[in-house]
Amino acid sequence: MRYLALLLCLIGSSLSAQTPAEAARSAMAQLEEATIQLDAADTARDRVRALTDAVQAFETGLAAMRDGLRAASIRETELRRDLDARDAEVTRLLAALSSLGPDARPQNFVHPDGPIGAARAGLLMASVTPALSAAASGLRSDVEEATVLRQLQQEAANTLQTGLANIQTARTALSQAMADRTDLPRKFTEDPVKTALLIAATETLDGFAAGLTQISENEADLDLPAASDRKGQLPLPVVGEILRRAGEIDAAGVTRPGVLIATRPRALVTTPTAATIRYRGPLLDYGLVSILEPEPDILFVFAGLDTVFGETGQVLPQGSPVGLMGGPAGETDDIQSPSGERAGEALSETLYIEVRLGDRPEDPLGWFTQDKGRTE
Template sequence: MILRAAIFALTLWSGSAVAQSDPAQAARSAAEQLERATVALEQADGARDRVKALTKTIRAYEAGLAAMRDGLRRVAMRESQLSRQLKVREEEIANLLGVLLVIETSPPPVLQAHPQGPLGAARAGMMLAEVTPALNARADQLRRDLEEIRTLRLLQEKAAETLANGLAGIQKARAELSKAIAERTDLPRRFTEDPVRTAILISSVETLDGFASGLSEIAQNGEVAATDADISDRKGRIELPVQGVVLRRAGEPDAAGVKRPGIILATRPRALVTSPTPATIRYRGPLLDLGNVVILEPQPDTLFVFSGLREVFGEAGQVIPAGTPVGLMGGPAPQFDTILSPDAEGAGADLSETLYIEVREGNRPVDPETWFRTDKSG
């Protein structure tokens, strides 16, 4: 009976160990990313190009915080999974431990006596020899599961300080970047913006088409230096200007049935937006009902329009290298409790901001995915 009970308990518990990816390692890797970003922020002060150094630092923080979100979500899910499994198996584990205890404490004569005589005792001994290693394996698995839960909980506790430092670091980096861009004087210019002409143009147009057509009017004396810039060989392979996912493609109607010729990206709050190519800033600032807008000219007769930013950087007329920050998305800065919570992260609820991207060739809109690499075009 003892052996049958042991076999029965073992059968109930079989299959409990399932190979899992390591969420703990994911969380540790994210913490290391944030620590490297903190070091990079400290080194940015002495960098020859502070704007470039701070841009890389902010990108590193963004990647580290995103990895931390994912890592902690996986940690919480794994801990919850293990806790549920152990709770369901409480009775099974108790039965198993009870059987092991009886086997261990039964006196040898009782174990050796068998109603079928020596042959039955031999068979029982063989069964016990087969079951014992499996019982030990299940006990080892239980110990590993309990140890994993302790490790995951410890990681969550340690993540608090890492997250706090990361959030403070990226906030500081953004402030320093804004200051560094404002103080920058080494960029070439193709024209100097005339604020009066710009105001007149904005007040006289009602659409982006009209504004784009009159862009040359915002320069002093209407003079914009010619350029031979050419990025046509990169068509279809240009990286998006911000980390995010395509929410709506060109020509797809929104909830109100409105169709736009550009694409809409869902991004995280306060995400950094950069110029994907070398380009001239043709305009930056509020425009119509589009919010803050940045219009870049990477080559003659081609415009990249980014709208929906909270902050915009640079000055109209500047020629900027690829990767130069042109703005920050809006929304509240991520909070510590929000990042730690696993509830809504997996559904993409943290991608709460939207950036509208429109590409114009010869003053006519074209599908941005003919230029930018997305999951559809890449």
């Protein structure tokens, strides 16, 4: 019964271990596809769009690789520890199988008590041999699985290095492509003097938002798709985890009307809808900010960026890059770490999102779907 319990345990573990390996292989395929997209971006007519897609593909692939490899590494560690803990039991199992030999028959169990003892030996042999063989098969399967998981992680190392290097290349190319872009329509021209005066006179985001219309000149009448018609259906501008919702108190005891999203370092932030850049630059204690206007009297505020794209007054198509989050580039050791000792660095950056309707803020989660973010 003890060996039967061991067998059941091993079979259950083996079935559950297939997902990490498959996930890691799928992630490797995603990174390879992202590399193809990056190569194709050089010849794409809309290079910004192509590079944006490539960066997002790399982010998705690296996130999947991180999850898949970490799960595979954890599974391998569990198997190794389980086998080490059962070392004595495995030794006894192997000894029992060895003593039976390949041609074990009931005669091997002949008992001095005669026919009755022999019959009992035969019954014992008939019940024990399949259980021992099955347990041995389960052990062999787990050892092979642990070996496959180790080989998978080793094979993934080169893919990871290439993926991390390529996403850095894609981000750099995207920044340059945005700087070189000349095809974006412009709704107004910014007056830098008025902008400087507004910033100097501003003490709150409310006051700054209220004065944004004062910094523009030669404003054109451009019709953009109404964002309010898709309220509740707009994608979140970045992939991440919602840390704090509107109205919740932070560690400093401050309550803000926006949401705070934890992102991975250097994550790409995009506009959820076509919008005019009303302001880009440092603001108060919000850090680097990009304020978008999808339609009159509606503002999307993205704060905490490390890099901002575009120029004030330009109109960005939906899905266009708005900026990049800060933080160091990812490292292979971080992604492969089985213990998660560096897991805190995986989502180390924070993006603050505020939505303003007229002179008052609204809950951003009432505007955006949450399928692009994570709430784990």
